[in-house]
Amino acid sequence: MHTPEPAYAPSKMFLAKSSTWLSLVSISLAAVAGWFLLPSLPEPVMAVETEVETEESVTTPAPAQVHGDQPLMDEWNKDIKPMLEYYCYDCHGDGMSKGSLDLDEYPDLASMRKDPKVWEHILTRTDYHLMPPPEEEQPEAKERHQLVNWINKAIFPASTTDPGHSVMRRMNRIEYQNTIKDLLGITIPVRELLPPDDSSHGFDNNGSALSISPAHIDKYLRAAEKALDEAIVLGPMPPKVIHFKARDITGGGKRIGDGTFLYIRSSAHVTPKLRQAGSYRLVVTASASQAGPEATPLDIIVDKEQVANFEVKNELHAEKEFSVELDLPAGSTEITLDFPRDFYDPKHEDPKRRDRNLMIHRVRLEGPLGIKRQKPLAHRQIFIPHAPGQDDRAYARAVLKNFARRAFRRPPNREEIDHYLVLTEKIAQTENSISSGIKSTLQAMLVSPSFLFIAPDTAAAKSSQKPAPISEHALASRLSYFLWSTMPDEELLALADRQQLRQQLDAQITRMLQDPRSKQMVENFAGQWLELRSLAAITPNRKRFREYTPSLADAMRRETEMLADHILRGDRNLLEFLDADYSFINERLAEIYDIPGVSGDHFRRVSMAGTPRRGILGHASILTVTSQPNRTSPVLRGKFILENILDITPPPPPPELPQLEDARHKGKKMSVREQLELHRSKTACAGCHNLMDPIGFAFENYNAIGIYRESVKGEAIDTTGQLVTGEKLENAESLRQVILHGKRDEFLRCLTIKMMTYATGRGIGRLDRLHIDKVLSQLQKDDYTAHSLIRGIIHSVPFQQQRR
Structure with a gap:
């Protein structure tokens, strides 16, 4: 029990x-x-x-659990170890342990598998071209590929069932x-x-x-x-209550907050529109400044007939409620709050007693009274x-x-x-x-x-460690929190009760994606994958970027969300994230993008053909969140592409490096490109900056809020560079073409990993790669459609099963 x-x-x-x-x-x-x-x-x-x-x-897994250890050791002795000895042992072997890495400590698979963190480090730095250092002889592409594949097979043996x-x-x-x-x-x-x-x-x-x-x-x-x-x-x-805001109160006086200050002989009026006749309670919260021989009067008048009179004796801002029951007809009825007798004595010895005024703080109407109302x-x-x-x-x-x-x-x-x-x-x-x-x-x-x-x-x-399917109710929850960010509805729960959810899973996925609640997936997944949430905290320098306003920031975010929604919920080709020749903009964004013929605040689909804005990489939202407040940042932009488009995480920078703004060379203030070239001249910085900088410089035609420009202070902008994998870049468009055609698989894998991370609520690592491969294989067969990705993740082993 x-x-x-x-x-x-x-x-x-x-x-x-x-x-x-x-x-x-x-x-x-x-x-x-x-x-x-x-x-x-x-x-x-x-x-x-x-x-x-x-x-x-x-x-x-222990060696006995790993299939085919001997072939792995044969490949190690024949190809992998000689490769490491040639390229790495000068620093990390034969008694050398630069960076606290000594490859002599790993003579066999058992020792390697006891230290997976070290081999993860070796794998990533090899795969991302961070090692060997740029000044050293580099392995050929096929050698890198062989080493990466061997480490994955030998140290991180994935399973199709785990x-x-x-x-x-x-x-x-x-x-x-x-x-x-x-x-x-x-x-x-x-x-x-x-x-x-x-x-x-x-x-x-x-x-x-x-x-x-x-x-x-x-x-x-x-x-x-x-x-x-x-x-x-x-x-x-309780009876229904109508609260009258300041905008609902007409007549004389000065508006203060949600109330009205009557400082001369005048009245305030409210006009409720009632569905039914009956007895109602009018409650007026008021205070007054006193002057003269009598208390401050407040008269209640309904359709020109006085129905109540109050003496407001409490001092100004010492709020007190005054109430009266009224018999009111259905429809509109004007209720007057009248201040009938003003008084002013400028010579009174007490300055607070020289002027009589009435402050109406709040007004509400309760009713009809005596009628039993249905509970909500x-x-x-x-x-x-x-x-x-x-x-x-x-x-x-x-x-x-x-x-x-x-x-x-x-x-x-x-x-x-x-x-x-x-x-x-x-x-x-x-x-x-x-x-x-x-x-x-x-x-x-x-x-x-x-x-x-x-x-x-x-x-x-x-x-x-034996895997087994999760229960139908757990599946209903995983499904609803993935696609809707909320609890399962009655249809999902009823199917789970009858153990029929898996039988109807694809139909339910289709239904859920058509439901407006699936917009939550777009907002919460795309908003974090593309860092759109960061826009709320962005504060570009107002002197340099006068165009930037909260309304423009909101338009930037909405453009990217709407494109993501169109692709993901509309079952479009996922490559449109990079290649869409259209977007969703309003007049404010059209001004920033220099696109004519767009007027009004509403968003509409607009062609981007012939502009430098194809896909999300041309969106002002992405370009703004990857900038510094007063300038562009090739480093942040390069890092964004690596992490969010290609699934490459650069190592953190070495400690105690100065900010670029503080960098000087022989007393001269340098350009951003010159500063980064100085950074790359340092061995500790070169690896990461060789990865990021060429990508970031390709976007230098866009300023810190995404406005396109050809020059700065009369000088042409240099957007050229070369990726560590050899591709030469001319500008952002050439980078987009490299990713779209040469690194398409990397982008799709990155997107799949990001979405599976979001869907399962856990990090996705190398041990999950075969599950990712299966989703990608089906995605290719389905021409890269968004719903194929979503269905593939939902049908995947990590989503559907757990270890028992």
Whole structure:
């Protein structure tokens, strides 16, 4: 029998009311802080691993598990070791250990496999042309290829059946916000109550970045309380309220905030439009500055007839409510708030008593009164109708079971509901209300691991590595959080209940991509892959770039999102990310792009033929997020292309290097190109800058906010360069052609890795390469269409299975 998960405290107000409740809170917070209780969570939501397994921590299979070791050693002795001796041993062998790397320490496969991090380092630096150093003799392309392939086969033997490590991750803030909205049927900004999310492997839905602490739980408690207060109405339904904003108040006076300041004899007017006649309560929040022998008067007039008179004696800004019940007809009725008697005595000894004024802070109208109103839909969906003859306990069980199925995204077991039912009855006894007990218990559910975490769904010993399919309910959650960034809808849950989701998976993928909620995938995946979220924090120098405004930044982001949406949701060819001869722009962007004939704020598809703007590499959004505030940055632009287009991660720069702005040579301020050439003259810098700089210089025709230019201060811009793989570049267009035709496979692999990382919530490494290869193989057969990529990832072993 499994121990049910702990319930979490819904609010601090209950702590003093129940010692049982206090003990539950203590146990719960301890469980969250250390996740000591995770192994005893109820089926089917149990953690396979609570620690995220990184590539560095992966234990490479022992030699007996690796197929064909002898051929690998034969290739090592015949080709690989002689290659390393020729190109590498002068620095890293024969007693030399430059950079703390001594290849003499690895005489056989067993020693190599004990140090996978070192061999990952060797592999990447060889593959990215960072080693040997530029000044040394370089291996031929086929030699590099052979070495990289051998390391992959020998040190990182991938499997077509191993799904990799399973990730238990909590929802990020966006997913939490969307889930609360869909679960409760309310729109409320609860994400703002939660701490910001960290990112890992480029995404904020990655399990290794989504930590949790008692501080998180406190925030989740507050967010759940606020959400349930919005969704649930205990007791009689209060009358409807109309709040009048400053724009709704007409007449004399001076507008201050949402109110009106009447400083001479004058009136303010509100005109509600009512659907039905009845009794209404008008509530006016007011204060006054006093002068003369009487208090400041406030008259309420309806259709020119005075219905109430108040004396506003409270001092200015000491707000007080004044209310009156009115019988109002259906339709429009003018209500006047009149300040009938002004007074001014400039000689009064107290300056505060010289001028009588009336401040109307707020106005609201409640009603119609005395009419029973139906509870909101969110409330009715939670508090389902009573069955005939059903007592409170049975009703509470039914409500909790119904809610738990949707909140936990799977059927709860009886033990879980029994556990929560105890909590419900204890609070109901204290509050003398079963509804209060249910509401507090729902809050406990909303801070439970079963709600907050998107988790593997079976208990398994870590020693067992046999893969097996995840449950249909876990698949429904993975699918919905990948494509919608929210919980499964009723159709997905119903299919999972009947064990039919896998049978109808492709049909469901099509349905989900056609649903407007799939825009979340575009916004959250493309927004992080292409770094569009960074635009919100970009602050280009206003003196140098006067064109840059918040509205332009928003237009930049929207252009790239709309193209990504058109490609991904529209099932277009993925190469259009690089080669689209069209984009989606408005007048503001058209001005920046120097494209005539586009007017208005609305976005529309526009041809980019004949412009230097084909594909995302010409988008102002990308060019701006890869610049410094006061200039372009070839390094950032080169790094962006390497990491986000080609899946190459340059090593971090050596410590204590000066910023480019501070670089001088013989007292002379140098151009960016000259500064980077100086950097490349240093051995420690040359490898990375040889990778990045030629790519970045190809984009120098675009300034720091993406405006195209041919020269700077009258001098032609030099955009030429040469990649480490030998291709010569003339400008950004030639780079685009190199990537599109010469490095197409690298781009598609990069995009696949990025999307699989986002879809699975974990980093994708070399041990996953055969899964990536399978997706890419099908992608090629399907002419590189976006839905083929999405389906391939969803059908992949890492998405569909887990280690048992």
